[in-house]
Amino acid sequence: MRQAIFIDKDGTLITDVPYNADLEKIRLEHAAGAALKRLHDAGYYLILVTNQAGIAHGKFPEGMLCGVFKRINQLLLEEGQVEIDRFYYCPHHPEAKLKKYRKPCDCRKPLPGMLQQAALENNIDLANSWMIGDILDDVEAGNRAGCHTILIDNGNETKWEPGAYRNPTLVANGLLTAAEMILHD
Numbered sequence: 001m002r003q004a005i006f007i008d009k010d011g012t013l014i015t016d017v018p019y020n021a022d023l024e025k026i027r028l029e030h031a032a033g034a035a036l037k038r039l040h041d042a043g044y045y046l047i048l049v050t051n052q053a054g055i056a057h058g059k060f061p062e063g064m065l066c067g068v069f070k071r072i073n074q075l076l077l078e079e080g081q082v083e084i085d086r087f088y089y090c091p092h093h094p095e096a097k098l099k100k101y102r103k104p105c106d107c108r109k110p111l112p113g114m115l116q117q118a119a120l121e122n123n124i125d126l127a128n129s130w131m132i133g134d135i136l137d138d139v140e141a142g143n144r145a146g147c148h149t150i151l152i153d154n155g156n157e158t159k160w161e162p163g164a165y166r167n168p169t170l171v172a173n174g175l176l177t178a179a180e181m182i183l184h185d
Protein backbone atom coordinates (compact mmCIF):
# COMPACT_ATOMS: atom_id res chain seq x y z
CA MET A 1 0.00 0.00 0.00
CA ARG A 2 1.04 3.57 -0.62
CA GLN A 3 1.45 6.38 1.89
CA ALA A 4 -0.16 9.62 0.78
CA ILE A 5 -0.11 13.30 1.51
CA PHE A 6 -3.62 14.68 1.13
CA ILE A 7 -3.37 18.40 0.54
CA ASP A 8 -5.99 21.13 0.54
CA LYS A 9 -5.94 23.53 -2.40
CA ASP A 10 -7.12 27.02 -1.48
CA GLY A 11 -5.09 28.72 1.22
CA THR A 12 -2.78 25.71 1.55
CA LEU A 13 -1.24 24.81 -1.81
CA ILE A 14 -2.24 28.00 -3.62
CA THR A 15 -3.15 31.47 -2.41
CA ASP A 16 -6.86 31.67 -1.69
CA VAL A 17 -8.78 33.73 -4.22
CA PRO A 18 -12.46 32.98 -3.49
CA TYR A 19 -14.25 31.01 -6.24
CA ASN A 20 -11.40 31.59 -8.68
CA ALA A 21 -11.06 29.62 -11.91
CA ASP A 22 -8.93 32.25 -13.70
CA LEU A 23 -5.59 30.59 -14.49
CA GLU A 24 -3.78 33.95 -14.38
CA LYS A 25 -4.65 34.39 -10.71
CA ILE A 26 -3.26 31.03 -9.53
CA ARG A 27 -0.18 31.43 -7.30
CA LEU A 28 1.55 28.70 -5.35
CA GLU A 29 1.96 29.28 -1.64
CA HIS A 30 5.53 29.87 -0.39
CA ALA A 31 7.89 26.94 -1.07
CA ALA A 32 5.04 24.69 -2.19
CA GLY A 33 7.15 23.17 -4.96
CA ALA A 34 10.11 22.43 -2.70
CA ALA A 35 7.90 20.99 0.02
CA LEU A 36 5.97 18.66 -2.29
CA LYS A 37 9.18 17.59 -4.06
CA ARG A 38 10.65 16.44 -0.76
CA LEU A 39 7.51 14.51 0.13
CA HIS A 40 7.32 12.95 -3.34
CA ASP A 41 10.99 11.94 -3.19
CA ALA A 42 10.36 10.32 0.20
CA GLY A 43 7.77 8.08 -1.49
CA TYR A 44 4.52 9.84 -0.65
CA TYR A 45 1.72 9.85 -3.22
CA LEU A 46 0.38 13.42 -3.58
CA ILE A 47 -3.40 13.80 -3.60
CA LEU A 48 -5.21 17.13 -3.69
CA VAL A 49 -8.62 17.19 -1.98
CA THR A 50 -10.70 20.33 -2.38
CA ASN A 51 -14.22 21.57 -1.67
CA GLN A 52 -15.40 23.45 -4.76
CA ALA A 53 -18.69 25.00 -3.71
CA GLY A 54 -18.11 27.61 -6.44
CA ILE A 55 -19.41 24.97 -8.85
CA ALA A 56 -22.54 24.42 -6.74
CA HIS A 57 -23.13 28.16 -6.54
CA GLY A 58 -22.71 28.64 -10.30
CA LYS A 59 -19.56 30.78 -10.01
CA PHE A 60 -17.82 28.74 -12.70
CA PRO A 61 -18.64 25.55 -14.63
CA GLU A 62 -17.32 22.20 -13.38
CA GLY A 63 -15.38 21.75 -16.63
CA MET A 64 -13.08 24.65 -15.78
CA LEU A 65 -11.54 22.83 -12.83
CA CYS A 66 -9.56 20.56 -15.14
CA GLY A 67 -7.66 23.60 -16.42
CA VAL A 68 -7.08 24.82 -12.87
CA PHE A 69 -5.56 21.46 -11.91
CA LYS A 70 -3.37 21.44 -15.02
CA ARG A 71 -2.14 24.96 -14.21
CA ILE A 72 -1.29 23.93 -10.64
CA ASN A 73 0.81 21.03 -11.92
CA GLN A 74 2.49 23.27 -14.48
CA LEU A 75 3.50 25.70 -11.71
CA LEU A 76 4.66 22.84 -9.46
CA LEU A 77 6.76 21.40 -12.28
CA GLU A 78 8.37 24.77 -12.93
CA GLU A 79 9.05 25.48 -9.28
CA GLY A 80 9.80 22.07 -7.82
CA GLN A 81 9.98 19.43 -10.58
CA VAL A 82 7.03 17.71 -8.93
CA GLU A 83 3.36 17.13 -9.72
CA ILE A 84 0.19 16.28 -7.82
CA ASP A 85 -0.60 12.62 -8.58
CA ARG A 86 -4.39 12.76 -8.21
CA PHE A 87 -7.01 15.50 -7.88
CA TYR A 88 -10.30 15.03 -6.00
CA TYR A 89 -12.99 17.65 -5.53
CA CYS A 90 -16.45 18.02 -4.05
CA PRO A 91 -18.73 20.13 -6.29
CA HIS A 92 -21.71 19.91 -3.90
CA HIS A 93 -23.26 22.21 -1.36
CA PRO A 94 -26.44 21.70 0.72
CA GLU A 95 -27.65 25.16 -0.35
CA ALA A 96 -26.33 25.08 -3.91
CA LYS A 97 -27.81 27.52 -6.41
CA LEU A 98 -27.69 24.78 -9.06
CA LYS A 99 -30.05 21.93 -8.24
CA LYS A 100 -27.73 19.35 -9.74
CA TYR A 101 -25.18 19.97 -6.98
CA ARG A 102 -27.63 20.61 -4.12
CA LYS A 103 -27.33 17.72 -1.72
CA PRO A 104 -25.77 16.67 1.53
CA CYS A 105 -22.81 14.52 0.50
CA ASP A 106 -20.05 12.69 2.28
CA CYS A 107 -17.28 14.15 0.14
CA ARG A 108 -17.50 17.74 1.38
CA LYS A 109 -14.87 18.37 4.05
CA PRO A 110 -15.07 18.14 7.11
CA LEU A 111 -16.43 14.73 6.11
CA PRO A 112 -13.81 12.25 4.93
CA GLY A 113 -15.45 10.91 1.74
CA MET A 114 -12.85 12.26 -0.71
CA LEU A 115 -9.98 10.79 1.29
CA GLN A 116 -11.74 7.45 1.61
CA GLN A 117 -12.53 7.28 -2.10
CA ALA A 118 -8.98 8.26 -3.00
CA ALA A 119 -7.67 5.59 -0.63
CA LEU A 120 -9.78 2.90 -2.30
CA GLU A 121 -8.88 3.96 -5.82
CA ASN A 122 -5.15 4.38 -5.20
CA ASN A 123 -4.42 1.72 -2.59
CA ILE A 124 -3.61 4.22 0.16
CA ASP A 125 -2.73 3.26 3.73
CA LEU A 126 -4.74 5.95 5.54
CA ALA A 127 -3.22 5.26 8.97
CA ASN A 128 0.24 6.09 7.60
CA SER A 129 -0.84 9.08 5.55
CA TRP A 130 -1.19 12.79 6.31
CA MET A 131 -3.77 15.49 5.59
CA ILE A 132 -2.43 19.07 5.36
CA GLY A 133 -4.81 22.02 5.38
CA ASP A 134 -5.29 25.60 6.48
CA ILE A 135 -8.57 25.24 8.39
CA LEU A 136 -9.98 22.85 10.99
CA ASP A 137 -12.43 21.35 8.46
CA ASP A 138 -9.36 19.90 6.70
CA VAL A 139 -8.05 18.59 10.01
CA GLU A 140 -11.41 17.02 10.80
CA ALA A 141 -11.63 15.30 7.39
CA GLY A 142 -8.12 13.91 7.85
CA ASN A 143 -8.74 12.76 11.40
CA ARG A 144 -12.07 11.18 10.47
CA ALA A 145 -10.29 9.26 7.69
CA GLY A 146 -7.77 7.98 10.24
CA CYS A 147 -4.80 10.00 8.95
CA HIS A 148 -2.27 12.13 10.78
CA THR A 149 -3.04 15.81 10.30
CA ILE A 150 -1.19 19.12 10.01
CA LEU A 151 -2.80 22.53 10.32
CA ILE A 152 -0.96 25.27 8.46
CA ASP A 153 -1.53 28.11 10.88
CA ASN A 154 -1.46 31.00 8.42
CA GLY A 155 -4.44 32.97 9.68
CA ASN A 156 -7.03 31.42 7.38
CA GLU A 157 -8.83 29.62 10.22
CA THR A 158 -10.78 32.28 12.05
CA LYS A 159 -13.60 30.45 13.84
CA TRP A 160 -11.63 27.76 15.75
CA GLU A 161 -14.83 25.78 16.28
CA PRO A 162 -13.90 22.92 18.61
CA GLY A 163 -14.83 19.28 18.10
CA ALA A 164 -13.71 15.74 18.74
CA TYR A 165 -11.93 15.43 15.39
CA ARG A 166 -10.62 18.97 15.13
CA ASN A 167 -7.26 18.70 16.89
CA PRO A 168 -4.34 18.45 14.44
CA THR A 169 -1.49 16.04 15.09
CA LEU A 170 0.92 18.91 14.38
CA VAL A 171 0.79 22.62 13.59
CA ALA A 172 3.18 24.19 11.05
CA ASN A 173 3.78 27.74 9.88
CA GLY A 174 4.04 26.73 6.21
CA LEU A 175 4.30 23.87 3.75
CA LEU A 176 8.06 23.46 3.97
CA THR A 177 7.93 23.18 7.75
CA ALA A 178 5.07 20.70 7.38
CA ALA A 179 7.16 18.57 5.03
CA GLU A 180 10.14 18.72 7.39
CA MET A 181 7.95 17.65 10.31
CA ILE A 182 6.55 14.70 8.35
CA LEU A 183 10.05 13.65 7.30
CA HIS A 184 11.48 14.22 10.81
CA ASP A 185 14.26 16.58 9.87
Ligand SMILES: [Mg+2]
Pocket residue numbers: 008009010011012133134135
Ligand atom coordinates in the same frame (compact mmCIF):
# COMPACT_ATOMS: atom_id res chain seq x y z
MG1 LIG B 1 -8.27 25.83 2.39
Ligand SMILES: [Zn+2]
Pocket residue numbers: 090091092105106107108
Ligand atom coordinates in the same frame (compact mmCIF):
# COMPACT_ATOMS: atom_id res chain seq x y z
ZN1 LIG C 1 -19.61 16.38 -2.23
